[in-house]
Amino acid sequence: EAGVVQSPRYKIIEKKQPVAFWCNPISGHNTLYWYLQNLGQGPELLIRYENEEAVDDSQLPKDRFSAERLKGVDSTLKIQPAELGDSAVYLCASSSRGSSYNEQFFGPGTRLTVL
Amino acid sequence: TQLLEQSPQFLSIQEGENLTVYCNSSSVFSSLQWYRQEPGEGPVLLVTVVTGGEVKKLKRLTFQFGDARKDSSLHITAAQPGDTGLYLCAGQTGANNLFFGTGTRLTVIP
Numbered sequence: 309e310a311g312v313v314q315s316p317r318y319k320i321i322e323k324k325q326p327v328a329f330w331c332n333p334i335s336g337h338n339t340l341y342w343y344l345q346n347l348g349q350g351p352e353l354l355i356r357y358e359n360e361e362a363v364d365d366s367q368l369p370k371d372r373f374s375a376e377r378l379k380g381v382d383s384t385l386k387i388q389p390a391e392l393g394d395s396a397v398y399l400c401a402s403s404s405r406g407s408s409y410n411e412q413f414f415g416p417g418t419r420l421t422v423l
Numbered sequence: 424t425q426l427l428e429q430s431p432q433f434l435s436i437q438e439g440e441n442l443t444v445y446c447n448s449s450s451v452f453s454s455l456q457w458y459r460q461e462p463g464e465g466p467v468l469l470v471t472v473v474t475g476g477e478v479k480k481l482k483r484l485t486f487q488f489g490d491a492r493k494d495s496s497l498h499i500t501a502a503q504p505g506d507t508g509l510y511l512c513a514g515q516t517g518a519n520n521l522f523f524g525t526g527t528r529l530t531v532i533p
Contacts, residue, residue, distance in 0.1 A: 350523030409454045414465025
């Protein structure tokens with residue numbers, strides 16, 4: 309079974325430029341999460357989708373961040389414009405409705421560097 | 424925001440030594456998970472504990488959930504270089520979201 313796929317793995321941009329990250333969850337997983345992880349720290353939730361609906365986006369900085377999950381499968385996270393402080397690893401995770409305790413499966417992440 | 428504090432933040436030990444990592448919060452969680460993350464990869468689930476006082480063993484790793492379901496510990500016996508990584512605890516609330524701890528970076532020196 310294929311795991312969570314993310315691309316690109318690395319992205320270097322200059323501040324004020326736009327950037328987008330893509331995630332393909334595990335087949336059949338209806339819940340998809342985007343996390344931000346700073347170096348050596350735990351992931352912080354940005355947004356959670358149940359199918360195509362964003363059910364928790366309270367931590368998403370909506371002035372510059374946006375996300376979509378068309379058709380309830382793949383998802384895209386966008387930052388426009390990027391700031392220096394956005395440099396971090398962006399993780400995507402998915403889980404199944406049938407999971408007893410919200411066991412999440414993570415992708416390898418996209419490491420963003422904003423210069 | 425439920426805050427999960429892990430200690431120690433960094434730990435460097437020799438191969439064969441034992442260690443314990445702690446995860447503490449003032450919040451009560453319906454379940455608590457432990458993940459290990461290696462450089463360049465996403466976190467990988469190790470275990471889920473649900474019942475207060477529960478103890479689970481995974482080979483040389485022993486996980487315990489506090490009686491009040493506010494804290495947890497991870498004990499590793501006879502650490503090996505392959506145990507090196509970032510250990511994360513994560514507490515789940517009824518809202519189905521996970522709140523991750525601050526992380527413990529473990530280095531096991533051969």
